[in-house]
Amino acid sequence: MAETKVQMTTRMINGRTGVIYIDGEINAFAENVLMDAYTQATSQGAHNIVLDFSDLDYMNSSGIGLLVTLLIRVKRQKQRLVACGLTDHYQQIFELTRLNEAIAIFPTETDALSALN
Amino acid sequence: MTTPPSPSNDNDPRQSAWSPPVPRMKVTDVPAGAMNLNVDGRQPVSPLQGFGQMWQKTFQVRLSGVEMTPAEVMQVWKENFPKFQPPENRFYPTMSGLKPGEVVLIDAKVPALPGTPSILPVSTGVLVLYADDTTITVMTPEGHPESGWNTFSTFEEDGVVIAQCQSLCRPNDPLYEFFNRFMGSSGQQDKIWSHVLTSLAAHFDVQEQVTTTKVLIDPKVQWGQAKNIWQNAAIRTVVYALGTPVRWLRK
Numbered sequence: 001m002a003e004t005k006v007q008m009t010t011r012m013i014n015g016r017t018g019v020i021y022i023d024g025e026i027n028a029f030a031e032n033v034l035m036d037a038y039t040q041a042t043s044q045g046a047h048n049i050v051l052d053f054s055d056l057d058y059m060n061s062s063g064i065g066l067l068v069t070l071l072i073r074v075k076r077q078k079q080r081l082v083a084c085g086l087t088d089h090y091q092q093i094f095e096l097t098r099l100n101e102a103i104a105i106f107p108t109e110t111d112a113l114s115a116l117n
Numbered sequence: 118m119t120t121p122p123s124p125s126n127d128n129d130p131r132q133s134a135w136s137p138p139v140p141r142m143k144v145t146d147v148p149a150g151a152m153n154l155n156v157d158g159r160q161p162v163s164p165l166q167g168f169g170q171m172w173q174k175t176f177q178v179r180l181s182g183v184e185m186t187p188a189e190v191m192q193v194w195k196e197n198f199p200k201f202q203p204p205e206n207r208f209y210p211t212m213s214g215l216k217p218g219e220v221v222l223i224d225a226k227v228p229a230l231p232g233t234p235s236i237l238p239v240s241t242g243v244l245v246l247y248a249d250d251t252t253i254t255v256m257t258p259e260g261h262p263e264s265g266w267n268t269f270s271t272f273e274e275d276g277v278v279i280a281q282c283q284s285l286c287r288p289n290d291p292l293y294e295f296f297n298r299f300m301g302s303s304g305q306q307d308k309i310w311s312h313v314l315t316s317l318a319a320h321f322d323v324q325e326q327v328t329t330t331k332v333l334i335d336p337k338v339q340w341g342q343a344k345n346i347w348q349n350a351a352i353r354t355v356v357y358a359l360g361t362p363v364r365w366l367r368k
Contacts, residue, residue, distance in 0.1 A: 028270075058129055061247035061254035061268055065173075065285045068164055072171065072335045089132050096138055097246070097256070098163045 005057075006030045008037040010044075017116055018046030019109060023055040026063030034066055038073070047079050048116045052109050054085030064097050071102055084112040134249040136218040142244055142258050144220050151209040151222040154357055155350035156242035159258035164334075167264025167287030168342040169294030171335035174307065177328050178314040180278045183321045187271035188250040190278050194269065194317055195253065201316035205235040206309055215253055219245045227351070231301030238358055241350040243267070257286070260348035262302070264289040269313075280317050282310040285334070290346035294338065 006024030013019060018041025026034070041049055051067075074081040084106040086094065094100040106112040144157045164171050180190060194201070195215050199208040209222040222242040226235040239262065243255035252270040257263055265286030272279055284306075288294040296302040311327045318325055346352075 058131055060131075060134065060249065060252060061266065062252070062270070062283075065266060065268070065283075068285060069173070069334055071165075076335075089135075092138055093135055096136060096161070098161075098165060102165050 004029045004033055006033055008033050010037050010041045012041070012044050012046065013113060014117075015045055017048040017050060017113065018042070018044065019050040019052055019113075021052045021055065023057075025057050026059040026066065028060075028062035028066070030063060031066055034070060035073075038070060042077065042079070049074055049079060049081045050109060050112045050116070051081065051083045051103075052085045052112075053083060053087075053090060054109075056085070056087075056090065059090060059093070064093065064099065067099060067103070071099075080116070082106060082112050082116065084109050131249065134217060134247055134252075136244060136246050139218060139244055142220055142242070144222065144242070146211055148209040148211065148222065150207075150224075152224050152238075152240040152354075153222055153242075154240035155260050155348070155353055156220060156222060156258055159260060159348070161244045161246070161256045162259055162261070162264040162289070163256070164265035164285050164287050166259075166342060166345075167339065168290045168345055169288035169297060169338050170333060171265075171285070171287045172303075173332045173334050174284045174310070175330040175332075176282045176307075176310040176314055177330075178280050178318045178323075179274075179325050180280060180318060180321055180323050181325060183278055183323060185278065185321075187273055187278050190280060190317075190321075191251050191253075191269075191271045193320065194271070194280065195248075197317075197320065201313045201320070203309055203312045215245050215248055217245055217248050221245065221255065227302065227305060231304075237351065238354050239351045240354045240357075257289070259289070259345065260350040260353065261289055262293050262351065263287065263306075264342075264345075280314055282313060284310070287335075287339070289342075290349055291338075291343050292346055292349055292352070 009021045011019045020037045082104045142159050147153045202208050205226040207224045211219050225239045227237050228235050229237050241261045246256040247254040254266050254268040263286035267284045270281050288297045314327045
């Protein structure tokens with residue numbers, strides 16, 4: 001089994017927004033790390049989730065699938081999911097896979113937080 | 118706080134595994150025998166654009182005793198991709214093969230009722246969204262029975278190569294959803310992926326049971342996507358087939 005090559009940390013802002021910082025690669029084996037980070041943010045009362053991809057090294061198609069399953073969980077909890085820090089390449093991938101129609105994309109965390117507030 | 122990502126992040130050579138942007142699918146060369154209906158000009162769709170319940174289905178087979186790397190197994194899988202499909206499910210890759218951005222045409226036959234022979238034609242296709250040494254993901258177009266992705270991958274677990282098909286999809290419109298829930302289409306699709314993995318294993322002289330895991334990701338239907346039925350590939354293929362005598366007489 002391939003090993004997980006990603007670390008995620010969370011930071012709460014204003015008690016309503018949880019920022020998940022993604023550092024490494026998102027592939028099929030990142031599922032537990034991603035869902036744990038989401039659970040941590042939610043358990044602290046987050047209504048908004050920001051995925052910060054600034055330190056993303058690589059994401060494959062299984063990683064995009066993980067984002068879809070996370071998005072469904074977020075929507076079922078009536079929360080909001082946005083993304084920031086995507087390179088041009090991964091912004092194109094979001095458009096190609098049409099994730100951008102459901103997950104708003106912002107250049108930086110500051111822009112994402114401003115929009116959520 | 119973060120700064121905008123550096124452009125240097127975009128230099129990873131693995132990024133070429135992704136398809137270039139494809140706003141609408143384009144069929145440039147039609148392999149001999151393929152119908153080429155319901156693909157050209159269609160938008161690729163993700164699980165978010167479909168109508169029905171979203172399922173993640175995972176099919177796996179252990180290739181015990183096969184002394185190859187996952188990448189070597191995937192290479193064999195790619196080279197024989199159409200051959201491993203069931204006879205009623207014909208795949209037509211282009212001459213370029215299963216490469217990112219390529220379109221694979223599909224001519225399938227499905228049963229009209231559960232347990233009856235597969236006689237209803239469905240002509241469709243898929244876009245190769247992603248392809249690297251151990252993974253291929255295809256994305257369906259508007260009108261395809263499913264809206265979403267199918268990922269074919271190989272990896273090693275406890276020293277054994279595992280071959281896996283995983284779909285993350287919703288039925289594309291209300292008719293497909295009805296057939297999935299009540300007319301056995303879902304089981305028919307399951308049989309296809311089991312057949313593919315069984316054929317792949319048989320290619321290596323392996324006889325192992327295919328395991329299946331199904332997870333209901335989203336139990337809700339998306340009524341806002343009911344309009345997708347307008348592009349239903351099954352209806353359009355049947356209408357096209359019924360018009361064949363008229364087109365023949367006009368010639």
